[in-house]
Amino acid sequence: LRAPLSNIKTAIYLLKITDSVELRSRYLDLLDAECDREMALLNDLLDLQRLEANVYDLSPQPLMLQTWIPVIVEPFESRVQSLQQTLTVKVAAKLPPLVSDPKSLGRILTELLNNACKYTIAGGSIALNLELTQPSTTLNAASNFVFTITNQGDIAAAALPHVFEKFYRVQNAVIGHQKGTGLGLALVQKLVGQLGGTIAVSSDNGWTTFTVALPTRLREQA
Secondary structure: OOHHHHHHHHHHHHHOOOOOOOHHHHHHHHHHHEEEEEEEEHHHHHHHHHHHHOOOOOOEEOOHHHHHHHHHHHHHHHHHHOOOOEEEEEEOOOOOOEEEOOOOOOHHHHHHHHHHHHHOHHHHHHHHHHHHHOOOOOOOOOOOOEEEEEEEOOOOOOOOHHOOOOOOOOOOOOOOOOOOOOOHHHHHHHHHHHOOOOOEEHHHHHHHHEEEEEEOEOOOOO
């Protein structure tokens, strides 16, 4: 919390002492960026608090994923182009509706795609795949929607057990595009749990994959 505030205070001081129009514009941009960073951090902390206290509101709705997912992915298309990356999306045909909370699911996919862009090398690939798994013969087994987000860039084996911890940042020479709050994956894990699903991460041979499995229907909260 103190880091963005320190940068904000520095930017204000520099604005006071400079007469350069160019420098004023640069310091205002810094001030704007650090205010956004502070707001993101506060919002993430508040959302984590709500999730941990089980007071995070969910509003289940039927989602036609064939048309809903492209809307979530669209903002990333220009970003991957600017980073010389490629993004492919594959959604299985003839999927039934997923009954879930669109705000939470959108945030999960957005954070995972954001993470994939951040940790993918220039010229690397990112893929989002969605399929419906069929129930096995196990008693009470049910179908699940399985989302996999794969990116070209690996995470050290020693870091994998910690990626969902609050404020943990994976060390990777590729990144440098932007600073995060260190809360994104912790929020994703909590949100997936609220939606009744599971999330797992694996990394090997230069590739990292996050797998999210969600039930076909989210039960409404009492």
